Amino acid sequence: MKSRIETDGYGRKKVIDACMEPCAIERGMRIIGxxxxxxxxxxxxxxxxxxxxxxxxxxxxxxxxxxxxxxxxxxxxxxxxxxxxxxxxxxxxxxxxxxxxxxxxxxxxxxxxxxxxxx
Amino acid sequence: MKSRIETDGYGRKKVIDACMEPCAIERGMRIIGxxxxxxxxxxxxxxxxxxxxxxxxxxxxxxxxxxxxxxxxxxxxxxxxxxxxxxxxxxxxxxxxxxxxxxxxxxxxxxxxxxxxxx
DNA sequence: TATTTCAGGTATACTATTTATACCTGTTGG
DNA sequence: CCAACAGGTATAAATAGTATACCTGAAATA
Missing domain, CATH: 1.10.10.10 (Winged helix-like DNA-binding domain superfamily/Winged helix DNA-binding domain)
Structure with a gap:
C-alpha cells in the first residue's frame, strides 16, 4: 500500500495516493474471508x-x-x-x-x- | 466449539458432535470478513x-x-x-x-x- | 454572475453470490 | 427389499454487491 493520508490540524485526514486495486487485506479476505x-x-x-x-x-x-x-x-x-x-x-x-x-x-x-x- | 472428530485408523476422521450454529470463526468472519x-x-x-x-x-x-x-x-x-x-x-x-x-x-x-x- | 467542484450521502436497476430443496449413482446394513 | 450413507449435482429463490446517476448546500473558479 503506497497510499497515504495527511492530517490537516482539525483531526481530519486526507488521502494522498489512493490505492486503485484491492489492497493486501482485501485480497487476503477474498481467499479466507x-x-x-x-x-x-x-x-x-x-x-x-x-x-x-x-x-x-x-x-x-x-x-x-x-x-x-x-x-x-x-x-x-x-x-x-x-x-x-x-x-x-x-x-x-x-x-x-x-x-x-x-x-x-x-x-x-x-x-x-x-x-x-x-x- | 464442542464438536470433535475421531480417527478411524485409515487416515479418515469422523465428526462426533457437529456444531449446529456458525462457530466462532464464522461469526468473526461475518463481522470483519x-x-x-x-x-x-x-x-x-x-x-x-x-x-x-x-x-x-x-x-x-x-x-x-x-x-x-x-x-x-x-x-x-x-x-x-x-x-x-x-x-x-x-x-x-x-x-x-x-x-x-x-x-x-x-x-x-x-x-x-x-x-x-x-x- | 454562472458554472463547476466538493462535501456526504441516497435511489434505481442490474449482476453475482448464497441458500433451500430435491435429486442422482452406487454400496452396505438390517 | 428397503432405508441410509457415500460424494456430490440441478434448479430455483433469496440475499449481497455493483454501476450509475442524482440530491442539497457551500465554496472555489471562470
Whole structure:
C-alpha cells in the first residue's frame, strides 16, 4: 500500500495516493474471508476430513457451498483432495502447507471472536 | 466449539458432535470478513478519516458499500461517526476500542497476503 | 454572475453470490 | 427389499454487491 493520508490540524485526514486495486487485506479476505471458507480451513486443522463430515461440522452450509469452497481452495493450492476408496467411494480433504499457513490468523480470529463475544 | 472428530485408523476422521450454529470463526468472519470491511477497518488505523477519503482509499468500493459497511460497524460499536462541521458538512469515522482490537488480526492477514503473494 | 467542484450521502436497476430443496449413482446394513 | 450413507449435482429463490446517476448546500473558479 503506497497510499497515504495527511492530517490537516482539525483531526481530519486526507488521502494522498489512493490505492486503485484491492489492497493486501482485501485480497487476503477474498481467499479466507468468503462465507464458510475460514471455518472450512479451520476444521481441517487436525488432518484429513471427509466431505460429509465437513458438511456436518459446518452446520448451516450446504453441500454445494462446501463443494465450491473446497474446489476453490484446491485450485489455490490450499487444500488437497484425495480419493481413498472407490466402491464405496471415500474422499478426504486436508490442508497443504499453504493452507496450514493461514491457521494462525484463523486461530486469532477465533480467540478475538470469543473474547468479545461476537454474535 | 464442542464438536470433535475421531480417527478411524485409515487416515479418515469422523465428526462426533457437529456444531449446529456458525462457530466462532464464522461469526468473526461475518463481522470483519465481509467484502471491504477488513480494509475499511484497516484504513482507519491511524485516526479519523472522512467519508470521501475512505471512498478514495478503497478504490473499487462504491459509496453505497462504504456507507453500508460503516453503518454496520457503527451499529456493532466498532466505529464512531462524528460530524465535525455543518455547513459545509464534514464527517469523520474512527475506530473505537473494539474496532482497534481487530487490527492485529488484519495486520497478520496483510503480512500473510503479502508473504504468499495472494492475488 | 454562472458554472463547476466538493462535501456526504441516497435511489434505481442490474449482476453475482448464497441458500433451500430435491435429486442422482452406487454400496452396505438390517 | 428397503432405508441410509457415500460424494456430490440441478434448479430455483433469496440475499449481497455493483454501476450509475442524482440530491442539497457551500465554496472555489471562470
Amino acid at each position: 468468503g462465507k464458510w471458507t475460514g471455518s472450512l480451513i479451520y476444521h481441517l486443522k487436525d488432518g484429513p476430513v471427509r466431505f460429509n463430515d465437513l458438511n456436518r461440522l459446518l452446520g448451516g452450509a450446504t453441500k454445494k457451498m462446501i463443494d465450491q469452497r473446497l474446489k476453490a481452495l484446491e485450485a489455490r493450492g490450499m487444500v488437497l483432495r484425495t480419493v481413498i476408496n472407490d466402491r464405496p467411494i471415500a474422499v478426504t480433504y486436508e490442508l497443504t502447507e499453504l493452507g496450514r499457513s493461514a491457521l494462525d490468523i484463523l486461530e486469532d480470529l477465533r480467540l478475538w471472536s470469543e473474547k468479545y463475544d461476537i454474535r | 465481509g467484502k471491504w470491511t477488513g480494509s475499511l477497518i484497516y484504513h482507519l488505523k491511524d485516526g479519523p478519516v472522512r467519508f470521501n477519503d475512505l471512498n478514495r482509499l478503497l478504490g473499487g468500493a462504491t459509496k453505497k458499500m462504504i456507507d453500508q459497511r460503516l453503518k454496520a460497524l457503527e451499529a456493532r460499536g466498532m466505529v464512531l461517526r462524528t460530524v465535525i462541521n455543518d455547513r459545509p458538512i464534514a464527517v469523520t469515522y474512527e475506530l473505537t476500542e473494539l474496532g482497534r482490537s481487530a487490527l492485529d488480526i488484519l495486520e497478520d492477514l496483510r503480512l500473510w497476503s503479502e508473504k504468499y503473494d495472494i492475488r
